[in-house]
Amino acid sequence: MGIRVGVAGASGYAGGELLRLLAGHPEFDLVTATAHSQAGRPVGAVHPHLSGLDLTLTATGPDAFADADLVFLALPHGQSAALANELPETVKIVDLGADFRLHDGGAWERYYGGPHAGTWTYGLPELPGQRERIANSARVANTGCYAVTTILALAPLIAAGVADPEDVVVVASSGTSGAGKSPKPHLLASEVMGGLSTYKTGRHQHVPEIKQATGAKSLSFTPVLAPMPRGILATVTARALGDADPHDVLKRAYAADPFVHVLEEDQWPRTASVSGSNSVHLQATVDVDSGRIIAVSASDNLGKGAAGQAVQNANLMFGLPETTGLQIYGVAP
Amino acid sequence: MGIRVGVAGASGYAGGELLRLLAGHPEFDLVTATAHSQAGRPVGAVHPHLSGLDLTLTATGPDAFADADLVFLALPHGQSAALANELPETVKIVDLGADFRLHDGGAWERYYGGPHAGTWTYGLPELPGQRERIANSARVANTGCYAVTTILALAPLIAAGVADPEDVVVVASSGTSGAGKSPKPHLLASEVMGGLSTYKTGRHQHVPEIKQATGAKSLSFTPVLAPMPRGILATVTARALGDADPHDVLKRAYAADPFVHVLEEDQWPRTASVSGSNSVHLQATVDVDSGRIIAVSASDNLGKGAAGQAVQNANLMFGLPETTGLQIYGVAP
Amino acid sequence: MGIRVGVAGASGYAGGELLRLLAGHPEFDLVTATAHSQAGRPVGAVHPHLSGLDLTLTATGPDAFADADLVFLALPHGQSAALANELPETVKIVDLGADFRLHDGGAWERYYGGPHAGTWTYGLPELPGQRERIANSARVANTGCYAVTTILALAPLIAAGVADPEDVVVVASSGTSGAGKSPKPHLLASEVMGGLSTYKTGRHQHVPEIKQATGAKSLSFTPVLAPMPRGILATVTARALGDADPHDVLKRAYAADPFVHVLEEDQWPRTASVSGSNSVHLQATVDVDSGRIIAVSASDNLGKGAAGQAVQNANLMFGLPETTGLQIYGVAP
Amino acid sequence: MGIRVGVAGASGYAGGELLRLLAGHPEFDLVTATAHSQAGRPVGAVHPHLSGLDLTLTATGPDAFADADLVFLALPHGQSAALANELPETVKIVDLGADFRLHDGGAWERYYGGPHAGTWTYGLPELPGQRERIANSARVANTGCYAVTTILALAPLIAAGVADPEDVVVVASSGTSGAGKSPKPHLLASEVMGGLSTYKTGRHQHVPEIKQATGAKSLSFTPVLAPMPRGILATVTARALGDADPHDVLKRAYAADPFVHVLEEDQWPRTASVSGSNSVHLQATVDVDSGRIIAVSASDNLGKGAAGQAVQNANLMFGLPETTGLQIYGVAP
Structure with a gap:
């Protein structure tokens, strides 16, 4: 028998x-999926793309996971x-939430509110x-979706002394699934399709996580909501330090990683x-006018940004x- | 060693x-992929989502497949x-083209032109x-994408005597990948996004294939180009014959099929x-005003409509x- | 001074x-706009594209329109x-709702419920x-959005004796703004983008309105939700009666209408x-296999389908x- | 009789x-529209949204504009x-191209190539x-689309001494119509929908234009192609200089401008x-972590970014x- 797996918040x-990935995983046996208001409904009623998956959501609580290994x-x-x-x-346990990601309890409280877990x-x-x-480890805190996308581009450049950790500027656009499934007016298709907008401008909660993982000292991070699901x-x-080619630095850093591809x-x-994959694609160059390094990173916010990473x-x-x-290869076009 | 596989027209x-599916197939070993104008380029340059797949496109011809099993x-x-x-x-051989699908050479010539192969x-x-x-069989002709989507909904209803094969009316919308990768003006993103349009109105080449597979005697088929990639x-x-519930007919017809799901x-x-999957979702009801059966079918034109089916x-x-x-489960949202 | 205009349900x-069109109308002076839960908010806070329009929503009621002409x-x-x-x-008064459209009170009650107004x-x-x-008239009931789009294509063909009013089949796809602004789960951008689905399949409330205006005797109408805002x-x-060219029939019918364009x-x-316009584009042909007339009609559901028509x-x-x-010309691409 | 107007490159x-705007302009009479490969075709065949506009494209050349005032x-x-x-x-003459925008002939040659006009x-x-x-003026050089969108946000902040002109960083996303109507593979709907990508990364030709108009000394500009038509x-x-509120600076700068709206x-x-409008919406704040000013600007690349501005x-x-x-108000949703 395989490893028995449960999902809380399915x-x-x-x-x-997570359910989709686990349904196809050869070693993990999905035995329990829990939810709050949707408890009691078959998975296919809540996630139509999983129609045919023979599992009913139960209420979230420790009993639901009594015989789980993971x-x-x-x-x-x-x-x-x-x-x-x-x-x-x-x-x-792998926690996809933010609760256990930060070392700095003060940063947690400033950006998330409430006590640091x-x-x-x-x-x-x-x-x-x-x-x-x-x-x-028996307890792992998964990354934030914006965080992992940014960190994979930035961390090796700072570590190699190629990018200045002062005054890092990031603008990152996300598909709508990152904003969750609760029906809010600004997430309606009519509002999102055909347009772009920034949000949480100047104060996004992934800032301390990115700084912690990369060593960035100052970080301006602007998230943009884009008209795509994922x-x-x-x-x-970041300002370039020295003349090293940032492309080469990234290429070397990830030479052995199966999910991080530095493009030609x-x-x-x-x-x-x-x-639909767990991969991240990277590229970097030096801006001809400003001399800043520009590194670009693409991920699936539900893949490497959440369930795939988990x-x-x-x-x-x-x-x-x-x-x-x-999956290493995405579903395109 | 596994079964050696080649793809012509990659x-x-x-x-x-096909390359994406074969790269993850446990028994088929992708050994050759050929192309016409793109011959000589690495797969990742032509299909960026396959970056990291270590294969170069070669010229199409029989030599390229000299040691292939499939x-x-x-x-x-x-x-x-x-x-x-x-x-x-x-x-x-599995042919994804239309060349060997039809029994009726005359129908081939009317809709496709040229001699029937x-x-x-x-x-x-x-x-x-x-x-x-x-x-x-050693030679199989894969279905057309519109054809399979329509046939799976219609064939059991006609076979069960529930739907009248005279005067079947189908309107089907497809994502843009069904129209191929050649850059044509009407397929530009600027033209497609935010809009819908019909095309080949009144004379689509999948009509004889659908009639052949379902027994429909008269078929009005209108294709619509929709703003989505897949x-x-x-x-x-079709007019209802008798009082049978078309939902039940479909449910029984596909009870044992892993890729066809008749929804609740x-x-x-x-x-x-x-x-991203090879599944088809189906549902049917009877229209309260006209009494016609309305059966609705959803597929991925590149999955069950092409590469997955193959x-x-x-x-x-x-x-x-x-x-x-x-994959049985699609990548959603 | 111009004609004083109010909008209830703004x-x-x-x-x-409506507010957008009235703000640019040379004869109508927009003096009052009312709303329910949004009363008290400036228009630009509720409709960001109208930022700069100096008007605050008030509560809906007869007093709000005390000095309105329209x-x-x-x-x-x-x-x-x-x-x-x-x-x-x-x-x-122009009513954009369905309340006063139907002659047949029984049809109203079957499709909408409640007493017929x-x-x-x-x-x-x-x-x-x-x-x-x-x-x-001093009281006009505006058309339904699906209804007007269908009626303009169908009515002249039935009136000319070219299309058989028995067994009309319509499949019509709409952008999401037709489903309104209330945040419902299935209208989330994540759910809508990249996909198509039918809804109210086999029982849409515009059926009696279309039959009333066109003389269709039997109507199968299937609406589809499409990934576009408008x-x-x-x-x-419909089955063709005789050999007349449906294109010519439409061309003659609308020769003098500024907003209905029968395409080349x-x-x-x-x-x-x-x-963004009040225009409707039409085309028609005869299906080569079935001999049915296929007429295709495109509108803006908020233009000719609602506010423009009003x-x-x-x-x-x-x-x-x-x-x-x-506007006669749409905003494209 | 009104002012006689011609459009070259229609x-x-x-x-x-331009044709759409001119067709509705009360003082400008559109008399001539020219094109290269499309000469001889009616406008409605080339721009289906302008069906009904009674004008045929002619060949581009000085004779076509012999009796034009504009x-x-x-x-x-x-x-x-x-x-x-x-x-x-x-x-x-109003030139929508880049030819006459720059003072610095050297910058022209570096970014565009060829002699400076x-x-x-x-x-x-x-x-x-x-x-x-x-x-x-009798000769006016219209702005670039990225340029105007950026300049309107940045120029008043630098002019007021609030934003540091050294080390300005801009990331700007554009809809696909900005890339033109020539069918190129990367502009296919299948390639664009559902995704985002950067292009001309680190070397976009609007950089010198933005620097010229704003006084920025160093500018990192990254353009992103977004899945929307416009x-x-x-x-x-930019780094903040002093404590002034950038929102207030923008609000004061554009208090009298009909097309620039600084949002609440x-x-x-x-x-x-x-x-669909000629408006630009602006907002600005100070990033809590980095202290940089973040100003956000939204335009229609074909409106204020091109034809509307013209x-x-x-x-x-x-x-x-x-x-x-x-139009002051956009067409939304």
């Missing part, structure tokens, strides 16, 4: 993507700790040494290329090949 | 989807016969008895639900489980 | 489009009668003799072409040129 | 938008000078003193709000009210 978009938490920010504290230590192993295997830490495109700029020099990342971390935690049950 | 959208032809209509005739009989086993396993015929939604209407009574098919057929031809290397 | 999409009602179905009954007879002059000037009736594309099919023979209507009717009611303050 | 997107040039970059030099000085009055009326210069959203960041403090610009300039050149024939 009715949202990240939860649905639990994914896909709950609203601030709700993970209460459930995690009631699960036995033998259960391995604590700090778990940060779930980004591509950071130096992090793959091993994750493999040895995908994040981050444009990351004439290609620039496109979110459509990684849709499965990658769980694979590591159970000693499985990192790519088990995950 | 630079188009159906070809790209060849997929994804060539423009009318070009399959020339290549197929030069491949040894021991090579199994012949007739191969029709590659739609869900038709009665067809799964076995495909398994015993997916077909077909609304299929309150759910209607959505193309987004099957995107892999499903190839699985059968090699005695593999039908679902090998294919 | 916070929805049809209401917003009132547009853009209220939910079933709410127009209560307000209309409290306005003096000297005030001219009555019947006003039907607000479709392009029907024979209707322009004069509207000009002589626009309706209707495919209207090689052009098919596209919704994007009429977006202004056109009001122009007629006040003896103004029909095109005053309206 | 078959492209900017040309089509000519708009909407030609590819580098082609305006040849035609402009052959038109009499009495003809007023010269410098005309820069057609951005909202810059201090520029409205008068335009009114007194619209530009620019995120403009809780609203952020959305491109959909200005679609008509606004022509209105000024002929002493007409600036808003004649132009």
Whole structure:
């Protein structure tokens, strides 16, 4: 028998993507999926694309996961700790929420509000040494979607001394699934299609997470809502230090990583290329006028930005090949 | 070593989807991919979502497939016969083009022009008895994308005597990938986004294929170009004969088929639900004013409508489980 | 001083489009706009595209329109009668709701529920003799959006004896603004973008309105939700009676109408072409297989399907040129 | 009789938008529209949304404009000078191309290549003193679409000493019509829908134009192609100098401008709000982490970014009210 897996918060978009990935995973057996208001409904009624998956959502709580070996938490920010504290230590947990990502409790309180729950192993295997830490952890905090997209472009450039950690400027556009499934007026199709807009301008909660993981000292981060269901495109700029080619730095940094692809020099990342996959595409150059490094990163916010990354971390935690049950190639066009 | 597979016409959208599926197939080893004007380029340069796939496109011709066990032809209509005739009989072939679909040479000439190349086993396993015929064939003609989407909704209703084969009316909308990758003015994003339009109105070439497979005697078929990259939604209407519930007829017809899902009574098919998968979602009811049956069918034109169906057929031809290397659940949202 | 105009129900999409058109109308002075939950907010806060329009929404009620010469009602179905009954007879009213469209109270009750409020002059000037009736009316019931799009294609064909009124089949796709501004889960951008789905399949409330205006005896009408904010594309099919060219019939019928354009023979209507305008584009042919007439019609559901049509009717009611303050050409691409 | 107007290069997107605006302009009479490969075709065949406009495209050349009072040039970059030099000085000209925008011939050659044609009055009326210069000019160089969107946000902040002109960073996303109507593979709907990508990364030709008009000393500008037909959203960041509120600075700068709207403090610009109009929406704040000013600007690339701006300039050149024939409110949703 395989590894028994539960998903808490399975009715949202990240939860649905987890169910989709787990349904095709050769080692993880999806046994329990819980939800709040949707408890009691078959999965196919809540996620029509999963019609045929024989599973009914149950109420979220520790009993639902009594015989699970692995639990994914896909709950609203601030709700993970209460459930995690009631699960036995033998259960391995990947939290897709923000609760356990930050070392700095003060930053948590400034950006998220409420008390800081604590700090778990940060779930980004591509950071130096992090793959091993994750493999040895029973509790892992998955990355934020904007955060991982930005960090993968920025961290090696700062680490190599090529990009100045002072005055990093990021503008990143996300598809609408990143904003969740609650029906809010500004997320209506009529409002979103055919247009772009910024939001949380000047104060996005992924800023401290990106600074913590990259060493950036000052970070201006502007998120943009884009008319597409999935995908994040981050444009990351920082002053160049020295003459090293940022493309080469990225190429070397990720030479051994199965999910991070530094494109050939004439290609620039496109979110459509990684849709449905766990991959991230990267490219970088130096701006001819300003001399700033411009690094561009494309991810699927539900893939590497949420559910795919969570499965990658769980694979590591159970000693499985990192790519088990995950797609390297996106569904395009 | 696995089954050695080649793809002719790998630079188009159906070809790209074949490469994506074959790259993840556990039994088929993708060894050759050919193209015309793109020959010599790495796959990742032509299909950016396949960046990292270590394969270079070569020129199309029989030599390219000298040591293949299985060849997929994804060539423009009318070009399959020339290549197929030069491949040894021991090579199994699935043709994604229209060349070998029709029994009626006259219908071929009226709708496609040029001489009729012949007739191969029709590659739609869900038709009665067809799964076995495909398994015993070395040459299989894959279905048209509109055709399969319509046939799966219509064939059981006519076969059960529930729908009148006279005066069938179908309006079906397709995403743009069905129109191919050649840059034509009306396929520009600026022209397509935010709008809908009909095309080939009153004379679409899938009409004889649908009639052949369903027994429809008269068929009005109108295709619509929709602002989405993938997916077909077909609304299929026919006069009801008797009082049988068309939903029940469909439910019984596909009870054992892994890729055809007749939805619960309150759910209607959505193309987004099957995107990236080989599944088709179906629903049917009777119109309260006219008494006509309205059956609705959703597919991915590159999945069940092209590459997914082709892999499903190839699985059968090699005695593999039908679902090998294919997705049942779409990538949504 | 111009004609004093009020809009009841100005916070929805049809209401917003009315405000936009009235803000640029040379004879109508927009003096009052009312809303329910949004009362008290400036127009620009509710409709960001109208930022700069110096008007605050007030509560809906007869007092709000005390000194109006003309009132547009853009209220939910079933709410127009209560307000209309409290306005003096000297005030001219155009109702954008369904309340006063139908002659047949029984049809109203079957499709809308609740008591039938009555019947006003039907607000479709392009029907024979209707322009004069509207000009002589103080109460006009605007058309439904699907209804007008279908009627303009179908009515002349039935009237000319070219199309059989038995067994008319219509499949029509609409942009999302037709579904209103209330945040419902299935209208979220994540759910709508990249996909198509049918809804109210087999029982849409515009059926009796279309039958009443065209003389169709049996009508199968299937609506489809399309990933675009605006626009309706209707495919209207009926058995051909005789050999007349349906294109010519339409061309003659609308030779003098400024907003209905029968395209040249090689052009098919596209919704994007009429977006933002009050125009409808038409084309028709005969299907080569079935011999059915296929007529295709494109409109803007908020233009000719709602607010534009309402202004056109009001122009007629006040003896103004029909095109005053309206656009003939859509905003494309 | 009104002012006689011709459009050179009327078959492209900017040309089509000019025709649409001129068809509704009360003082300008559209008498001639020219094109290259499309010469001889009726306007409605080339621009289906202009069906009904009774005008045939003729070949581009000085004879076509022999009796024009005003000519708009909407030609590819580098082609305006040849035609402009052959038109009499009495003809007023607005050039929508880049040929005459720059003072610095060296910058022209670096970014555009070829010889510098010269410098005309820069057609951005909202810059201090520029409205008068335009009114007194017979030759005006219209702005670039990215340029005007960025300049309107940035220029007052630098002029007021609030934003540091060193190290300005801009990321701006555009709809596809900005890339023109020539069918190129990367502009296919299948490629664009559902995704975002950067292009000309690190070396966009609007950089010198923005620096010239704003006084920025160093400018990193990254353009992004977005899945929408129209619209530009620019995120403009610069280090704050002092404590002034950038919102207030913008509000004061544009208090008297009919087409530039600085939104209320809780609203952020959305491109959909200005679609089809000549308006620009602005907002600004200070980033809490970095202290950089973030100013956001939304325009219609074919409106204020091209044809609308051109008509606004022509209105000024002929002493007409600036808003004649132009829309202040966008077509939304």
